Amino acid sequence: MIDLPDDWPLPGEGQNSQTRSGGIAARAMAARGQQRAPDFVAGLNAEQRLAVETTEGPVLVLAGAGTGKTRVLTTRIAHILSSGKAWPSQILAVTFTNKAAREMKERIGLLVGEQIEGMPWLGTFHSIGVKMLRKHAELVGLKNTFTILDTDDQIRLLKQVIQAEGLDDKRWTAKTLAGLIDGWKNKALGPDAIPEGDARSFGNGKGRELYRAYQRRLIELNATDFGDLLLHPIAIFRNHADVLAEYHRRFRYILVDEYQDTNVAQYLWLRLLAQRPDGSDVNLCCVGDDDQSIYGWRGAEVDNILRFEKDFPGATVIRLERNYRSTEHILAAASSLIANNESRLGKTLFTDIADPDAERVKVHASWDSEEEARAIGEEIEALQTKGEKLNDIAILVRASFQMREFEERFVTLGLPYRVIGGPRFYERKEIRDAMAYFRVVAQPADDLAFERIVNVPKRGIGDTSVRLIHDTARARQCPMLQAAADLVGTDEVKGKTRSSLREVVENFRRWSQALESTPHVELAESILEESGYIDMWKADKSAEAAGRLDNLKELIEAMGEYESLRAFLEHVALVMDNSDDAEIDAVSVMTLHSAKGLEFDTVFLPGMEEGLFPHQRSMDEGGRAGLEEERRLAYVGVTRARRNLHIWFASNRRIHGLWQSTIPSRFVDELPEAHVEVMEASNSYGGYGAGGFGERGGYGASRFDRMEPFGSSYGSPGWQRAQRNKNDATRENWGGRSGMGVSSRVERIGYGEPEGGRRGRHIEGELVAKSVTDTPNRFSNGDRVFHLKFGNGTVAAVDGNKLTVDFDKAGQKRVLESFLNPPG
DNA sequence: GGAAAGTTTATTTTT
DNA sequence: TAAACTTTCC
Numbered sequence: 085m086i087d088l089p090d091d092w093p094l095p096g097e098g099q100n101s102q103t104r105s106g107g108i109a110a111r112a113m114a115a116r117g118q119q120r121a122p123d124f125v126a127g128l129n130a131e132q133r134l135a136v137e138t139t140e141g142p143v144l145v146l147a148g149a150g151t152g153k154t155r156v157l158t159t160r161i162a163h164i165l166s167s168g169k170a171w172p173s174q175i176l177a178v179t180f181t182n183k184a185a186r187e188m189k190e191r192i193g194l195l196v197g198e199q200i201e202g203m204p205w206l207g208t209f210h211s212i213g214v215k216m217l218r219k220h221a222e223l224v225g226l227k228n229t230f231t232i233l234d235t236d237d238q239i240r241l242l243k244q245v246i247q248a249e250g251l252d253d254k255r256w257t258a259k260t261l262a263g264l265i266d267g268w269k270n271k272a273l274g275p276d277a278i279p280e281g282d283a284r285s286f287g288n289g290k291g292r293e294l295y296r297a298y299q300r301r302l303i304e305l306n307a308t309d310f311g312d313l314l315l316h317p318i319a320i321f322r323n324h325a326d327v328l329a330e331y332h333r334r335f336r337y338i339l340v341d342e343y344q345d346t347n348v349a350q351y352l353w354l355r356l357l358a359q360r361p362d363g364s365d366v367n368l369c370c371v372g373d374d375d376q377s378i379y380g381w382r383g384a385e386v387d388n389i390l391r392f393e394k395d396f397p398g399a400t401v402i403r404l405e406r407n408y409r410s411t412e413h414i415l416a417a418a419s420s421l422i423a424n425n426e427s428r429l430g431k432t433l434f435t436d437i438a439d440p441d442a443e444r445v446k447v448h449a450s451w452d453s454e455e456e457a458r459a460i461g462e463e464i465e466a467l468q469t470k471g472e473k474l475n476d477i478a479i480l481v482r483a484s485f486q487m488r489e490f491e492e493r494f495v496t497l498g499l500p501y502r503v504i505g506g507p508r509f510y511e512r513k514e515i516r517d518a519m520a521y522f523r524v525v526a527q528p529a530d531d532l533a534f535e536r537i538v539n540v541p542k543r544g545i546g547d548t549s550v551r552l553i554h555d556t557a558r559a560r561q562c563p564m565l566q567a568a569a570d571l572v573g574t575d576e577v578k579g580k581t582r583s584s585l586r587e588v589v590e591n592f593r594r595w596s597q598a599l600e601s602t603p604h605v606e607l608a609e610s611i612l613e614e615s616g617y618i619d620m621w622k623a624d625k626s627a628e629a630a631g632r633l634d635n636l637k638e639l640i641e642a643m644g645e646y647e648s649l650r651a652f653l654e655h656v657a658l659v660m661d662n663s664d665d666a667e668i669d670a671v672s673v674m675t676l677h678s679a680k681g682l683e684f685d686t687v688f689l690p691g692m693e694e695g696l697f698p699h700q701r702s703m704d705e706g707g708r709a710g711l712e713e714e715r716r717l718a719y720v721g722v723t724r725a726r727r728n729l730h731i732w733f734a735s736n737r738r739i740h741g742l743w744q745s746t747i748p749s750r751f752v753d754e755l756p757e758a759h760v761e762v763m764e765a766s767n768s769y770g771g772y773g774a775g776g777f778g779e780r781g782g783y784g785a786s787r788f789d790r791m792e793p794f795g796s797s798y799g800s801p802g803w804q805r806a807q808r809n810k811n812d813a814t815r816e817n818w819g820g821r822s823g824m825g826v827s828s829r830v831e832r833i834g835y836g837e838p839e840g841g842r843r844g845r846h847i848e849g850e851l852v853a854k855s856v857t858d859t860p861n862r863f864s865n866g867d868r869v870f871h872l873k874f875g876n877g878t879v880a881a882v883d884g885n886k887l888t889v890d891f892d893k894a895g896q897k898r899v900l901e902s903f904l905n906p907p908g
Numbered sequence: 909g910g911a912a913a914g915t916t917t918a919t920t921t922t923t
Numbered sequence: 924t925a926a927a928c929t930t931t932c933c
Binding site for chain 2: 213378483485
Binding site: 254738740741742 | 924925929
């Protein structure tokens with residue numbers, strides 16, 4: 085990926101456009117025999133077909149959920165290629181995520197006949213930005229070896245900048261400033277362009293200076309942050325007409341996926357590329373869904389999509405409303421929900437597939453979040469028994485703290501699940517440390533990386549010495565590595581520190597030399613060995629150490645797939661994907677945000693309560709717009725389901741450690757009654773309100789207490805349900821798993837009393853424990869054991885039927901004996 | 909340099 | 924409540 089001089093004439097592509105041979109387009113045509121226009125559009129509906137065939141002029145495709153958006157996008161590209169309208173290298177296709185880019189590549193490959201490598205300009209905004217910036221880096225004062233900093237580096241750098249300004253970095257945190265700068269960059273504002281008010285609001289009015297100093301430091305470090313990957317190209321386009329003209333000449337078609345998620349910077353970047361000065365604009369096609377815009381808080385401007393027709397006069401707007409994913413009930417639920425939003429272009433999904441057996445959307449109430457998790461767990465087990473694939477089931481939550489309860493439940497049930505989202509591989513400490521070593525080798529000016537690892541492992545180069553190196557470097561305007569090398573020759577550092585530093589400097593010199601000659605995987609291994617980094621973890625006897633060493637091994641292995649160390653570093657900076665192993669059949673648990681673009685047969689939406697969903701904070705901070713974004717998020721959730729949708733709300737939920745009583749989300753009441761089935765509690769007693777236990781004494785006032793029920797809520801499913809269950813709470817049987825029933829009852833009663841919640845919880849643990857204690861312990865200290873979720877481990881302590889186990893991978897956990905087996 | 913005690917703060921996340 | 928982060932103390 086490191087700059088090739090030029091990449092558009094592809095191997096096999098002739099100069100003469102009449103005699104194409106070997107290119108993708110040509111291959112596609114050949115594959116189709118003599119037919120001029122391959123029949124890609126055959127299986128498309130009229131609107132999709134229009135979206136594919138309207139290749140000229142600005143086009144906005146409003147593609148509702150499940151209407152074949154990706155299919156349109158990929159077919160459109162295939163169509164452009166096969167009809168000879170453009171070479172692969174003349175098409176710019178941008179996505180937001182690497183996953184989407186990858187998927188598009190694959191699908192175009194399938195359409196066109198072969199895995200294509202010929203779409204050099206298909207990628208994420210950022211990866212295309214990097215590509216452009218590597219080519220023209222010097223125009224903004226960078227070298228083309230520049231490093232891409234991630235959020236962590238960014239914050240560390242900002243901290244230094246704040247301190248250098250003589251500000252208190254407690255009062256003015258780097259994190260806050262990072263947020264501000266990100267916001268400015270999303271709007272494409274440089275230090276000189278930010279509003280005065282913004283500039284004054286931070287750091288005793290020094291906001292602007294800090295931003296400026298940060299940008300200066302980035303250039304000195306030969307580094308960019310994510311925002312710069314778009315802002316630098318924008319600056320280049322604006323200041324160097326010749327460069328922009330080159331891209332104008334190159335691109336004939338521009339396609340943008342998820343247009344509703346673009347921010348101002350991305351919009352400007354696109355517009356610069358799409359609008360030629362002579363008015364013969366590049367053909368722009370944006371695909372998106374205003375109803376699925378859920379990233380406003382991250383700078384996305386729904387307005388971009390709402391304004392499209394004004395921005396690009398004469399635009400063709402095509403609506404895709406025919407849904408191929410969900411049942412009519414689910415679509416009706418989605419439509420009725422989203423109809424409550426004001427700012428939208430307006431679409432209504434429909435399906436032609438009549439399914440008389442289709443189940444209505446099911447609304448369930450539960451007493452609290454724990455019961456919610458338990459009941460959903462049971463429902464999933466029932467589905468499993470019926471032969472449903474766990475892979476086709478998902479639990480989508482508003483906030484990640486909700487996931488824990490499900491996880492705990494699933495571990496107990498031994499139900500395989502996978503959490504999507506969560507901490508990424510490349511964010512782990514050991515990986516970042518290793519990467520820091522590699523970064524210094526690849527780019528010696530990377531002071532942030534250098535600082536990170538000069539004293540890792542500990543070599544006696546403490547804060548004082550690091551500061552000295554830092555200050556020396558700043559004074560001489562040279563990289564810290566250089567400054568360190570100079571200092572070694574002086575008396576400014578002494579003793580052990582001096583010899584350690586000499587070794588570090590010497591090591592980096594040697595590794596840098598080896599960079600061009602040694603295979604990069606081999607080099608990486610020696611770096612980690614010779615630096616003592618591997619030994620550091622080998623010597624560490626904490627639970628995680630073994631796992632960290634494994635991760636390092638994995639890192640080195642992953643490296644082998646890239647052609648050079650630099651290519652690998654770039655991959656890590658830009659493609660922080662989580663690989664999910666689809667081979668295992670497991671329930672997916674994830675946030676609604678990460679569910680966008682996915683679909684499942686059965687979807688559970690727990691936590692449908694005012695304050696959680698819609699989230700209180702969105703409403704407080706975003707007002708009406710905030711609420712509408714929450715509703716779009718709910719819409720995204722609903723439209724993920726193909727056949728079954730289960731909506732849950734609990735009457736009580738623990739928020740910041742305090743039990744709060746909650747009321748059903750207004751979104752529940754916005755569902756159409758005809759398509760909803762309010763579920764009776766068959767084996768549990770849900771219900772709204774603490775009414776069954778008399779007054780809500782003991783909990784303290786909930787902030788939801790003051791809220792009025794919404795609209796005509798009394799006739800609504802949520803409310804009816806609530807009324808019915810009000811008084812059932814103490815009666816019903818708990819038909820759960822053996823041993824648990826009793827405990828639940830105890831717990832439930834416990835909740836009725838002030839502070840009973842905690843006690844109930846505790847009691848449950850005890851009871852569960854007792855119910856299985858009859859069998860004598862099968863394991864004792866030091867035994868090797870296997871756990872379905874945590875893998876192999878060694879028993880560290882036995883306490884009744886609860887064992888403390890040091891798992892090789894997962895660390896120390898307390899688990900029930902019954903979930904342990906002998907290894908092997 | 910590290911353990912212990914105290915303090916703070918609790919959406920959503922990609923690149 | 925509980926996890927992350929800071930400060931304090933040896």
